[in-house]
Amino acid sequence: MSTLDAGPVPEVAEAPPSGGPATAPTPQIPSTPQIPPTPQIPPHLPRPPGGRAHPGDDREERRRRSPAVARLAPPWRRPAPWVLAALAAGYVAVGAWLGLGRGAALPEALRLTTRAYLPLFGDGGQLGWLAVGWAPLPAAVQVPLMPLAWWWHPFAAGGLGATAQSALFTAGAVRQLHRTAGELGAGRRVAAAVAALFALHPAVVYAGANGTAEASLLFFLLLATRHLLRWGRGGSANRLAAAGVALAGAGLCGLPALGAGVTATAAVATVAYRGADGPVAARRAVACADALVVALPLLFTTTVRLLIGTLVAGSWERMVAIGTNPNLLPAGAEGASGVGAATRIARLAAQSAVLEPFAAALLIVAAVVAVRRRAAASAAALTILAGGYGTAVAVAAIGPGGPWSLGSSALLVPLAILAATGLATAGGAHPPGGAHPPVRPAAHPIGGARPAVRPSARPVAPRYRRGVAVAVMLAAALPAGAAGLLQRAVAPDEAHTLTAVFTLDRADGAERQRRHRYDTDRGLARWLDAQHLPPRTVLLDTETGFEVVLASRNPRQFAVPAGHGFDELAHEPARRGVRYVVARPREDPLPADRVNQAYPTIARDARLRLVRVEPTAGDLPAWRVYAVR
């Protein structure tokens, strides 16, 4: 709708009809030309006799006349597709170089690929396995890509499928950040600069290249942030719903989304309550309704996913174990139980410091400015990233996984960048495109009839000087982040993987062996393939032996632990035709390692006979192959 009907329509409305936090009508923008009193007409209508197009027949004309379109989607804010494609290609190239060229594919990435690979290539089509763990979506989106492995096997075995998904999601995240910066009032150059700072941040590049779920989480949380920002600035309930759906998508990509959902819901309720008119009960009803709209999709997807995941995994404990299984920690790394809370917190602080050295200062100042200027909508939108970051840090601080990876703190990067963008544009706030006055001046009062953006009494500093300072602070994150990736004390996971790639002379023994980790798996796969085994005759835990499965040319030989018959096979292997059991024996079997759980004393099991110890040049224990007697 392009015009507002203020006539005596017998509306049934008791509260804001658009679903936004304001009860006042959508504000008219003074600088927007009045729309001629012509009805909007869909462009597809048949033309009247004579062939002349009827009014509104032209889509561009309709776009030009629509203030909503002019206000919310200026053409400059849409990066050219080739930029995004180039970004994605760059991330893929980095990922391919690391994975195929340097043997630095991450286990988490290969595990995600295995889940997408098995339904197509394995025995039994275990699509339900996708729902197990905390990140089913990054695995699910690889399913359509997996047929490429028919003609180029390394696409799956080398982790390129996972890299493709993370690269695309990261490019999408850059686009969302670029557009969000525009929503915050950044001009064309500023938005492009902050997007570039984000896209080139080492942690972001690594997230785009390493094939894990971090990239998808970044994308969905930034998408939710942008929609929530637009809702807070006078968008309809549809924006709120879009933010909710994006949060649901994030919920399928990682645990931090739950925290983001909680903080976003609280922020939405607060903004809606403060913006609503009427008695307390009516304001509370509006707040609860808006909170429900934003929270419902995440609540639903999380519930359903956990339900299905528990059913497929067999138990809640196992489902949780798979989600947080630290079974492939760097060899020789300290166990989770060996690190005290103080050490964890100190490491998390160090991680945050290397990712964004000035994050603390930027966030504090941005919060103060937001409070002073009553920029509740912007602050509410950024709570999504803050909630996600807080949850990731909390899980790393108290969970069994521990703060091994910079990924725990990666959400700090977009949070600091957007907060800095808000700071750089504060005071001279203007809506996207720079052509209009504030989007919601007085018509969207927060807590009364106060303007959403209060002009500062005195200019703190010229905007360009502030912008330069902010840019310098953000730019400092690039070298700091790159250095942090290689520091064992800060990022053990990344350092273990990347030190031998970038600074071979500094690498210790385990780090040098890391690049040969999957050679063992591939050797075992070749040996098994040479046996020409029928389907479901090899018991192997695919959550730990993923690369064996991906490297095998006969993946149907593996009985997938997700299958309903796995326990029966393990219980009576000889009777049910099992030929080999493959495991890395452990003193304390991981809860997610189904083979070691089925055979807790595998070395002394009378039903099995050790026939092969796969030679290993890598950093993990050797695979042992037991033949069924």
Place this chain on the structure above:
Amino acid sequence: MSAPGPYAAARRTLSTGQRVGLAAVGVLLVAGVTLATTPTLIAVVAVLSAAYVAAFAERLLLLHRAIHDPGLIVVDPDDARACPDADLPLYTVLVPAYQEPEVLPHLLAAIGRLEYPADRLEVLLLLEEDDEATYAAARAAASPPYLRVVRVPYSEPRTKPKACNIGLEIARGDFVTIFDAEDRPEPLQLRRAVAAFRRLPPSVACLQAKLGFFNHKQNILTQWFTAEYAMWFEHMLPGLVRQDAPVPLGGTSNHFRTEVLRELGGWDPFNVTEDADLGVRLYRRGYRTLILDSVTLEEANSDAINWLKQRSRWYKGYLQTWLVHSRQPLRRCREMGLVTYLRFNLFVGGTPLLAIINPIFWALTLMWFVGRVGFVHALFPAWLLYASLVCLVAGNFTFVYVNVLAARATGLPGLVFRSVLSLAYWVLMSLAAAKAMVQLVLAPSFWEKTTHGLGATPLPPPSDPLSDDVVPAAAVATATAATAAVAAAVEGPTIDRPVAAAPSAAGTPIALETGSVHA
């Protein structure tokens, strides 16, 4: 009136070709179940799942389009009022009513509030011949100069479209619209429609105003109904407009160019959702329907039994419409285009189809998870199981969430929480769909009356003055002519119309006479 073409009428539920096709499918099914039971059942489940997925995807697409740009026809109030009274065309309002004595005064009051000059307005109150109660209520109410009461003679089928066709025959307006007896149209609606029609191309023959409910607070059923209507008129129909697909019209507040409506032969009297059928026929003839941003408030059904009657009639009518326009699929494809024809099938056919299929899948799911019934496992091989499960879960959640969103868009936060429970509403819908299927076989054109007046009304009592244009009750009904068989009386204090005869829907002549309602 000129009857609809032989393939446009719902007089016959199925054409010969459809009967043959249905019989062939039945024979194939029986043979398949007999010879290869499991594969046949798997095929049936796969086909149903595919239909479910397609209908669900179509609705998601509609939602996306509507959210992106609803394409409503918006006429500013000042613009609507800008036209001088003298330049406004004569507008005919058809009010078909049957056994509505309680709500009729409210409708007359609402019509009295229309900002349209009385001398440019013609309201035809279409009453069945045996409906003495409503007739008496009409006589007792204030009698504005534009009101004429038309007595519709008895003939089968006794449906609203048949009465509307009679009204259309005698309508004098350049534009015509329909209001139900319980309707509360927005006062500027006619002016907005006129302003829009004048600026729109002639190919736009119909403007559908949005419908809402005034008794949404009455109980949970009216709340669900309100949210559903919001979804329908805020998302589904605008989405269809954006797709350039046929728009199944809502029951009332659809505004037409009179000559186009006559050209099409009016409404199909045998179709119990004649409005949906008319929307498709308009599209087939190259005309388009747009959504007018103006609201008419109606009374939501507050009684479950009454709701089931109404909803089963709607589903039956959608099935009728679907069957009628599926009789010559190749010809329809040429008329509409392949994609549009598929969309028509997915939307008009898919609406009752989803309601029918949904409980079947839920039942199978429950049987599997609760009882681990073996044959359910056999029916769903892995590829079908996952597709069906995702579709079922995502489809049902989408249904609930779209309701929540539509409820929020109404500006009634209380509705949002009720909408979360709207899965229970779908149970009712499924019941209604099952009833519709049975009725489609046993009584395809039977019009189950929806009882109105069960909810509270926000309007002032009917004794309030209608408007300045109301003529005091001064005239007396003068004449009552009757033909040998049936008669219709057209009464109005200011209309000087000679007695004339016009064919009824059933081909029976009806008598028209002048006079006044009031004594």
